[in-house]
Structures are given as structure tokens and as C-alpha cells.
Amino acid sequence: MPLLELGINRGDTLADWSAKNPYDSTVTENYVLNGEGSRKETRHVVFDLGDSGLEYKAGDALGVIPITSAQLVEDVLVALGANSDEIVDTHAGEMTLKEALSGYYEIHQANRKFVTSIGQKFESSGGSTEIRIVKRTRTSVASGQATIQWAWSGDEDDYPEGYNMMESGGDTAQELWKTLASDDKEMENYLWGRDYIDVLNDFGHLGFSAQEFVDQIDRLKPRLYSIASSPDFQPGTVHLTVGIVRYEGQGRAKTGLTTGYLADRVPEGTENVRVFMSPTRSFVLPEDGEKDMIMVGPGTGIAPFRAFIQQRKMDKAKGRNWLFFGDWTEAGEFLYREEINDFVKDGTIDKLDLAWSREGPEKVYVQHLMASHGAEIWDWIDKGGYFYVCGDKNYMAKDVHSTLINICAEYGGYSEEDAKTFVEQTLMKEEKRYLRDVY
Ligand SMILES: Cc1cc2nc3c(=O)[nH]c(=O)nc-3n(C[C@H](O)[C@H](O)[C@H](O)COP(=O)(O)OP(=O)(O)OC[C@H]3O[C@@H](n4cnc5c(N)ncnc54)[C@H](O)[C@@H]3O)c2cc1C
Ligand SMILES: NC(=O)c1ccc[n+]([C@@H]2O[C@H](COP(=O)([O-])OP(=O)(O)OC[C@H]3O[C@@H](n4cnc5c(N)ncnc54)[C@H](OP(=O)(O)O)[C@@H]3O)[C@@H](O)[C@H]2O)c1
Structure with missing residues (x-):
């Protein structure tokens, strides 16, 4: 493939890796995170950074340039x-x-x-x-x-x-x-x-x-993935949590371009998988490690929070960590179950709430659990805590947003309108304590 024609020059300095000049990484791990019988395919994919000199921080995303089947x-x-x-x-x-x-x-x-x-x-x-x-x-x-x-x-x-x-x-x-x-x-x-x-x-x-x-026809675009690892906890590698898109169209089995590539054409050991860093300026850990963090990340939304939690452990940050995770069922879709349970045991995760949407007759979503812990969420926020959301933009993030406003109204003593201003203006824009990575 004539990569040079994309402006790619293998002689560029290490810091120059970009979408136009991607790094040829090796995929060292690629496995399904779901339990047996799950109808979802969520993969853990690890990229080796080798001698690229690529650096990242928890909260950044990795760009992947796929190759069509x-x-x-x-x-x-x-x-x-x-x-x-x-x-x-x-x-x-x-x-x-x-x-x-x-x-x-x-x-x-x-x-x-x-x-x-x-x-x-x-x-x-x-x-x-x-x-x-x-x-x-x-x-x-x-x-x-x-x-x-x-x-x-x-x-x-x-x-x-x-x-x-x-x-x-x-x-x-x-x-x-x-x-x-x-x-x-x-x-x-x-x-x-x-x-x-x-x-x-x-x-x-x-x-x-x-x-x-x-x-x-459309030019091929790279896809971004929230990095699921801390560079200090997992040196030299980048971990991703990828929800594979598979569907049937016109009677044929089809996949998303990049998730199909990662699931079907990039087994462990594959070299020359083209990647680049997409650093974030906003979706970052609190500078002050003593600040508390509430993280809401159902499904693949867990990815950056795995990175945050690993980083807070490495930093020996004193602030408390509260994770809201959810997906279809505990048996099938409790991604990173062992790691999360270990972080609870060693005290890195202070509070864990799990919402399984397809276990009982009623849907249980992360925002339902937030609502039932409203007083305590308000207490953490009122004391300067940070509130993070990652995952589905169209439904989940909107519902979590309105639940947060309701919590601030009910427990913060705001009118509905003032609670909206507090969340959207004060927390989000001025104090930058309400941060989102949604897609
Ligand atoms: C900042 C950021 C971070 C992200 N982080 C993650 C992450 O951590 N993990 C993750 O998994 N994703 C993440 N994403 C999403 C990711 O970038 C891709 O959009 C996603 O993986 C799909 O890419 P794809 O190339 O496989 O699918 P595409 O080739 O882009 O295909 C998706 C398209 O397929 C079509 N399609 C899907 N389902 C059907 C159906 N049933 N019937 C017909 N058509 C259908 C739709 O047109 C849909 O838009 C992130 C996105 C952003 C912007
Ligand atoms: N599903 C895939 O195969 C796939 C693949 C790649 C990317 N994506 C996209 O990537 C994002 C994450 O996908 P994902 O599969 O990891 O997880 P997801 O589809 O976001 O599902 C995670 C959990 O969120 C629940 N949920 C659905 N609607 C919700 C709402 N309004 N509020 C709160 N929770 C809600 C789901 O429940 P129910 O489903 O039971 O309602 C499920 O339990 C989404 O934007 C999704 O469209 C999806």
C-alpha cells in the first residue's frame, strides 16, 4: 500500500506519529471479554507501542486505521x-x-x-x-x-x-x-x-x-477508541475495549469497518496495525488526587474508567472512586469482572454499582442506581467531586445528564432551572468537574 502517498515518511521523528503518519503496531492480545453464551462481542485488544516513542495519558483515545476485508x-x-x-x-x-x-x-x-x-x-x-x-x-x-x-x-x-x-x-x-x-x-x-x-x-x-x-464514494476515516489502560500501570502498551458491530443486511452478514477488522482480521501477533494517538485536553483526571470521582460507564463506556482507576492506583491518589457500570447481564457482560473486584478488594474502588438491564422483568440502568443514591452523589459533588460519563451518546448520556440535574435539584436545594444551570454551566463549563466522553 503506498503509504508514502498519504504523506507518510518512515524517517519522521518519533513524536510525529499521526493519522497521516500512523505507527505500525503489533496486536499482542485480542480476546472476547464476554461470558459464554453472551450475544454481545466485546473485545479486549492490546497494541504494543514498541520503540515508537508514543506516549499517552489516561483519558486519551487511540486512532485505528482499518483495512477493508x-x-x-x-x-x-x-x-x-x-x-x-x-x-x-x-x-x-x-x-x-x-x-x-x-x-x-x-x-x-x-x-x-x-x-x-x-x-x-x-x-x-x-x-x-x-x-x-x-x-x-x-x-x-x-x-x-x-x-x-x-x-x-x-x-x-x-x-x-x-x-x-x-x-x-x-x-x-x-x-x-x-x-x-x-x-x-x-x-x-x-x-x-x-x-x-x-x-x-x-x-x-x-x-x-x-x-x-x-x-x-467516501474516503476511509480512522476510528477512535477510548484507551482502557494507564501508561504507568501497563507500560509500553495500549489497551482497548471494543464493541464489535455485526449485523445482517440484504441477507448477508456484515460488520462495522474497524470493529470487523479488529475482530476478524487482526489476530494476536498481527503486525503493521496502523494506529495513532488522539490526546484529550478535557477528559482528564482531577489534577488534585484528593478529589473524589464518580464514573458512569456502561458497556464499552468502561474503557477510560479502567484507565483512570489504574492511574489513580499508581498515583496513590487519596480521593475516593465510585464506579457505575452496567450492561445486559452479570454472567455475559460484566466486563473486567475480576479486575474490578480486585480493585474493590484493595480499596482502589470505594463504591461499585452494577446495573444489569436484561436480568429481570424491569430494565435496570445506571441512572436508576444513580437516582437511588442521589443524596450521596450530591454529597460527593458538593464536596468538590468530579463526575464523568462515557459510552452511548444518544440515549444513556442524555438520561444520565437529566438524572444528574434531578439529583442536584432534589438534594442541592436548587429549582429545576437553577439545577440545570449548576450542572451545565458551573459543573461543566466553569469548574470542569462534569466531563464526558460519549459517542
Ligand atoms: C472519542 C471516541 C471514543 C470511542 N471509544 C470507543 C470505545 O472505547 N469502544 C468502542 O467500541 N467504540 C468506541 N467508539 C466508537 C468507534 O469509534 C466506532 O465508531 C465504532 O467502533 C464503530 O466503528 P466501525 O468502523 O466498526 O463501524 P462503522 O463501519 O463505522 O459502522 C457503523 C455503522 O454501521 C451501520 N450499522 C450498525 N448496525 C447496523 C445494523 N444493525 N443494521 C444496519 N446498519 C448498521 C450504521 O450505519 C453505523 O453507523 C468511540 C468513538 C469516539 C468518537
Ligand atoms: N452493541 C454493539 O454491538 C456496539 C458495538 C460498537 C459500538 N456500539 C455503540 O457504542 C456504544 C456502547 O455500546 P455497548 O454495546 O458497549 O453498550 P450499550 O449499547 O451502550 O449498552 C450498555 C448498557 O446500556 C444500557 N442502556 C441502553 N439504553 C440506555 C439508556 N437510555 N440509559 C442507560 N443505559 C442504557 C443497555 O441496556 P439495553 O441494551 O438492555 O437497553 C446496556 O445494558 C453505543 O453508542 C453503541 O451504539 C455498540
Whole structure:
């Protein structure tokens, strides 16, 4: 892969590792944290920092640059009817189409721009339609393709010899495209869970050149992961807690790009896994080790709190540590159970509250446990304690936020409006004691 074309220079100084100049790390550990029978796949992945000189602090994130599965690349090449060796011009310079699709573009998730651009094909085709014939067998990828010009007579069964009308789509494809282009919701639903194999199955007969294709699809973006280790407790390594995204779309098993990469293509011992540090300025430990900390981190939200707790132990910080963790079940999803229990035993964790959402008839969430300990949470905050949240941004963090406001109103003696100002203005912005790492 022409990394140099990304601006990567192996001679750069150690401190220069970045998204454009990632460090080739070795994955030394990669295992599932869930208990037997769990329907979740949450992995603990350890990266060796070797002699990179990379440094980090608890609270920072690691950027991972994934590589797309070779199978998906092959299948998209076939669906596109393109030659893998064809040279394309990309944001990272000229390279073969195969290289581009493997490491520089997101082909596992179709985008709006590409689907919208398909309209030009219908407009420009007039009465004649260019059909790119694609043989859908793997062996024919390199040579088995041709582009033909063909004028439709108007008869339904008029199509070139050897061409399967089912694949050509014809009117159906145009109707589908019109619906998508005119209705945002339809477009959103169509794109959800569809990759370019799916889209090219619907529209590939219109014929897309390799260059046209890469010009419209999304560039590959690195993904960030909250670091789950303290550099003092786990020297020379970075630990991540990764929730693997797996789902079925259009009848095929699919994965998120980076979580699929980490789960399926990076076994222990894999070298050249490209990473870089993404330091945080805000999601940091209290400078004063005597300050108390309340940490709310269900699911993969536990990651930075494992790092914080390890760091507080190394620092021999005197402040108290209170952890709220939760997930589906204690047996299946109590991530880092032994470590957490050990930290409770040795006194590093002073208080531990666990919310299991799928054990009984009622959902128990972290904010329910917060509410039942409202007086004590207020007491910690009133005495200068810090409040941290990590994990799901869309639901959990919002509910935890309003629960915190309610606690401050009820036990701090504020009106509802003043409690909101206290939490959002005083705690968050002025005193920076309410810190969030949500995604
Ligand atoms: C600061 C920060 C810290 C983070 N820390 C962590 C962490 O510690 N651990 C962690 O696991 N993640 C963390 N994340 C999230 C992480 O960066 C990735 O977003 C996540 O791992 C998914 O990446 P992916 O490449 O595997 O998925 P993507 O390829 O980005 O795919 C996700 C997309 O897949 C599609 N999709 C998902 N489910 C379905 C479905 N059922 N049907 C159809 N389509 C679906 C959706 O379009 C979704 O947006 C963090 C994010 C940020 C910003
Ligand atoms: N799940 C995955 O496979 C996966 C993979 C990668 C990333 N992600 C994303 O990464 C984040 C963390 O994912 P995760 O799987 O570790 O954990 P998660 O989906 O956030 O679930 C952790 C716990 O939070 C509970 N929860 C759901 N809604 C809640 C709410 N409103 N308030 C409080 N708790 C709530 C869940 O319960 P219930 O589910 O029982 O309601 C579960 O017990 C989320 O943004 C998620 O979308 C998820």
C-alpha cells in the first residue's frame, strides 16, 4: 500500500506519529471479554507501542486505521465489473483500484453522494443504455468484463444475447432511483446497512468506470477508541475495549469497518496495525488526587474508567472512586469482572454499582442506581467531586445528564432551572468537574 502517498515518511521523528503518519503496531492480545453464551462481542485488544516513542495519558483515545476485508474488495470489484489493476487517481495519489478500495475508501457502507450521482446515468442514456456486463464469478474478475453499446427496441424481451435481464434492472432501477432521489427518508432507509455490492446489484448495469466510482464514494476515516489502560500501570502498551458491530443486511452478514477488522482480521501477533494517538485536553483526571470521582460507564463506556482507576492506583491518589457500570447481564457482560473486584478488594474502588438491564422483568440502568443514591452523589459533588460519563451518546448520556440535574435539584436545594444551570454551566463549563466522553 503506498503509504508514502498519504504523506507518510518512515524517517519522521518519533513524536510525529499521526493519522497521516500512523505507527505500525503489533496486536499482542485480542480476546472476547464476554461470558459464554453472551450475544454481545466485546473485545479486549492490546497494541504494543514498541520503540515508537508514543506516549499517552489516561483519558486519551487511540486512532485505528482499518483495512477493508479482501473478500469485500473482491466482491465489489466483481460487482463493478472493473479490473483490480486499473490505476485510479485518489486523494492519496495514483494507485490501483484494488489498493484504493482496500485502504482508502469506505466500500462497506454506501453513501448518499454515489446513489444521488446515479441520476446522471439515466439522464445521459437517452434512448440508449450503456450496459456493463459483469460475470459474477470470482475467476472472471480480471478478464471477464466488457462494455457494450446497445439500443433498446422497446420490446420487453429485447436484450443482448447472454445478458440476464434481471440484472439489467431497466425501468425498475430508474423507478427505484427516482424514489430515493425524491424522498430523504427512503434514501436513508435504502442506505442503512447497504454496501456497494448491494447498490451495484441494483444499479451496476448502468456501468461505472473505476474512476467515476472512487470519485463519489467516501474516503476511509480512522476510528477512535477510548484507551482502557494507564501508561504507568501497563507500560509500553495500549489497551482497548471494543464493541464489535455485526449485523445482517440484504441477507448477508456484515460488520462495522474497524470493529470487523479488529475482530476478524487482526489476530494476536498481527503486525503493521496502523494506529495513532488522539490526546484529550478535557477528559482528564482531577489534577488534585484528593478529589473524589464518580464514573458512569456502561458497556464499552468502561474503557477510560479502567484507565483512570489504574492511574489513580499508581498515583496513590487519596480521593475516593465510585464506579457505575452496567450492561445486559452479570454472567455475559460484566466486563473486567475480576479486575474490578480486585480493585474493590484493595480499596482502589470505594463504591461499585452494577446495573444489569436484561436480568429481570424491569430494565435496570445506571441512572436508576444513580437516582437511588442521589443524596450521596450530591454529597460527593458538593464536596468538590468530579463526575464523568462515557459510552452511548444518544440515549444513556442524555438520561444520565437529566438524572444528574434531578439529583442536584432534589438534594442541592436548587429549582429545576437553577439545577440545570449548576450542572451545565458551573459543573461543566466553569469548574470542569462534569466531563464526558460519549459517542
Ligand atoms: C472519542 C471516541 C471514543 C470511542 N471509544 C470507543 C470505545 O472505547 N469502544 C468502542 O467500541 N467504540 C468506541 N467508539 C466508537 C468507534 O469509534 C466506532 O465508531 C465504532 O467502533 C464503530 O466503528 P466501525 O468502523 O466498526 O463501524 P462503522 O463501519 O463505522 O459502522 C457503523 C455503522 O454501521 C451501520 N450499522 C450498525 N448496525 C447496523 C445494523 N444493525 N443494521 C444496519 N446498519 C448498521 C450504521 O450505519 C453505523 O453507523 C468511540 C468513538 C469516539 C468518537
Ligand atoms: N452493541 C454493539 O454491538 C456496539 C458495538 C460498537 C459500538 N456500539 C455503540 O457504542 C456504544 C456502547 O455500546 P455497548 O454495546 O458497549 O453498550 P450499550 O449499547 O451502550 O449498552 C450498555 C448498557 O446500556 C444500557 N442502556 C441502553 N439504553 C440506555 C439508556 N437510555 N440509559 C442507560 N443505559 C442504557 C443497555 O441496556 P439495553 O441494551 O438492555 O437497553 C446496556 O445494558 C453505543 O453508542 C453503541 O451504539 C455498540
